[in-house]
Amino acid sequence: MDRASIKRDQAGVPHIEGKDWPEVFRGLGYSHARDRGLQMLTMRTLGRGRASELLASSDENLAVDLYFRRMNWAGGAEQEASRFAPEVAPIVEAYCQGANERFAESLPFELRLLGYRHDPWTAADIVVLSRMGGYLTLTQSQAETERLLVEMVQAGVARELLEELFPGHLVDLDIELLRRVRLGDTIVPAAIKWNTSLPRLMASNNWVLAGSRTASGKPMLSNDPHLAVSLPNVWCEVVLETPTRYGIGATMPGVPVLSVGRTNDVAWGATYAFMDSVDSWIEDCRDGRCRRVTEQGETWLPLRVRRETVLRRGKAAHSVDFYENDHGTLDGDPAGTGLYLATHWSGIDTSASSLSAMHGVLCAHDVETAMHSIGEFGQLAANWVLADRHGNIGYQMSGRLPRRRAGISGLVPLPGWLPENDWQGFFDATDLPRCLNPPDGLFVTANQDLNAWGRQKPSNLPMGDYRARRIETLLKARERHDLRSVQNITYDVTSIQAEMFLVLLRPLLPDSEAGRILAGWDLRYNPDSRGAYLFEQVYQALMREVFGAALGPALDFLVGETGTFIDFYANADAVLLAETSAWFGSRSRDEIYRSALATALAGPARRWGDVNRLIVRNLLLGGRLPRWAGFDRGPYEIGGGRATVHQGQIYRLGGRDTSFVPSLRLCTDMGDDEMWSNMCGGPSDRRFSRYYNSETAGWATGRFKRLAP
Secondary structure (H helix, E strand, C coil): CCCCEEEECCCCCEEEECCCHHHHHHHHHHHHHHHHHHHHHHHHHHHCCCHHHHCCCCHHHHHHHHHHHHHCCCCCHHHHHCCCCCCCHHHHHHHHHHHHHHHHHCCCHHHHHCCCCCCCCCHHHHHHHHHHHHHHHHHHHHHHHHHHHHHHHHCCCCHHHHHHHCCCCCCCCCHHHHHCECCCCCCCCCCHHHCCCCCCEEEEEEEEECHHHECCCCCEEEEEEEECCCECCCCEEEEEECCCCEEEEEECCCCCCCCEEEECCEEEEEEECCECCEEEEEEEEECCEEEEEECCEEEEEECEEEEEEEEECCEEEEEEEEEEECCEEECCCCCCCEEEEEEEECCCCCHHHHHHHHHHHHHCCCHHHHHHHHCCCCCCCEEEEEEECCCCEEEEEECCCECCCCCCCCCCCEECCCHHHCCCCECCHHHCCEEECCCCCEEEECCCCCHHHCCCCCECCCCCCHHHHHHHHHHHCCCCECHHHHHHHCCCCECHHHHHHHHHHHHHCCCCHHHHHHHCCCCECCCCCHHHHHHHHHHHHHHHHHHHHHHCHHHHHHHHHCCHHHHCHHHHHHHHCCCCCHHHCCCCHHHHHHHHHHHHCCCCCCCHHHHCEEEECECCCCCCCCHHHCCCEEEEECCCCCCCCCCCEEEEECCEEEEEEECEEEEEECCCCCEEEEECCCCCCCCCCCCCCCCHHHHHHCCCEEECC
């Protein structure tokens, strides 16, 4: 096989040309290994649970390894890799060849210094990374919140309080049963599993406009995925070309897929859909068996035992047994009699079909065909907006939605011994939310509730709709949009959430300097804004006033060291904004608000940019070397907040600073063969490369670059 041509443009983005897709993807494998080899190999090491063996044998790495071994993403990866479709298998093989060609030439010096022992890149590694990308912090956030519900029950939080926090989803909640469940690792307070070098993907925006709403008369599409940024960025931009087709967009190193971007004919962008594709069951166990009840009577079935041995450099190996059944991996040792949780993710065995789905999008000539392909992408629950050069626009949710018995949402763990609680297969993509050519000529997704667009309702814990409402307002405020107006929307920092709270807060504000600043605030989270800082102080004080009594010290951990209220703040807001609530106890809303104001406005009114500052840390060495070494960059003042189009959330997660910011912005007009983008970081993960952090200045100031074949 001939090697593709690989050239960089002025921004350092690789342009890869070949005679066909296998040759192009061989070039992509080489390019990924050259520019993002540290990222690829670190992610693979973590995903296979080998950090203690290949990087360092610390206690922290052992905890990380045990978490990934428990998830078992490497389990059955070779078998899944054998299922790649005939049109995809040559691309996978070629990609691995290209990556291994580069790794044979050189390995990242950071890994050589650590004494890393290298194995060739394989199709099974692609499966492992695609599983990680589909689950980590995305589906994981759903699983963690379902687990949190159990912990809240066991902490004694009253049912009426839970009903307000999770309205409509607790029909099958058996509090007495959940109180008897034995939990292993808990979210509160142990969060060692978060202490990895993995980026946290979550909030994102995308939208598509029909030609009737654009200056060019052709559809336009915009996408800005928000995540915890690092150096390098999780995204790697590329331009792929064959003699007849091109693909421009963002890839994830280690996986031969154009994740978001465009071709000659179709453009697509993604946000997370918050589909409930993971469930936990309560298992009744004794002597290594679990109970099952059928019409024929009660039986006790043996659990499968999976022994994992973590090799530790310079230390004794650590072995652990995991127990499994058809409901997933058990949280605990069933040798002891008791109730335990078993958890299963629907996307675990969809890597091969998902890669085929994305290849289908790459080859599609119109939106309808692309929607059909992208709907089969079971690895990730995502909201996709699409546009084509013919003038069509569309929306399609992807993900593998389980068929549950009627009347349950999937949020509450159910008895695993009853067969009626088992999954009964999966829904077809046409049952999921979707639409083709919406009548008003636009479609916006920002992680909000989009259940109304489907025959099924996949999301039970969506994010708030503040960002989506703001985007729609800005899109409808202008008759025709061009690239500049679309790009400007991605930098908007006005908060609808703050506006809703200030309607209630303004009559209660004191006649003080802080009170006057907050009363006159323009609702914008600019770095120079003191109103934004004061509102955040009030919001945090309200959280503690309302939820602190029931959750106690756990609230400080959930707010200060996890993403629980970062992800699902809309659930909390529904309580905080209510006129009356069981969470208020004997106090009125005004009393609570006045108390929060007294606490929050007692201190100085600081600039938002003074506290909302981002340090972009190196993937492997972040925070471990002096700043002057240049592996970490910043700090950068970041505008925006939790509910603004431009996300700007800097917070702590599991003992380390992290963020939700727009890691990548892209937009395209289907009237031209080009895409405009910017991103935090740069094309290379090499600290001494000119492309290590070359894009961050443009990303921070609103400067976009042009990518074209």
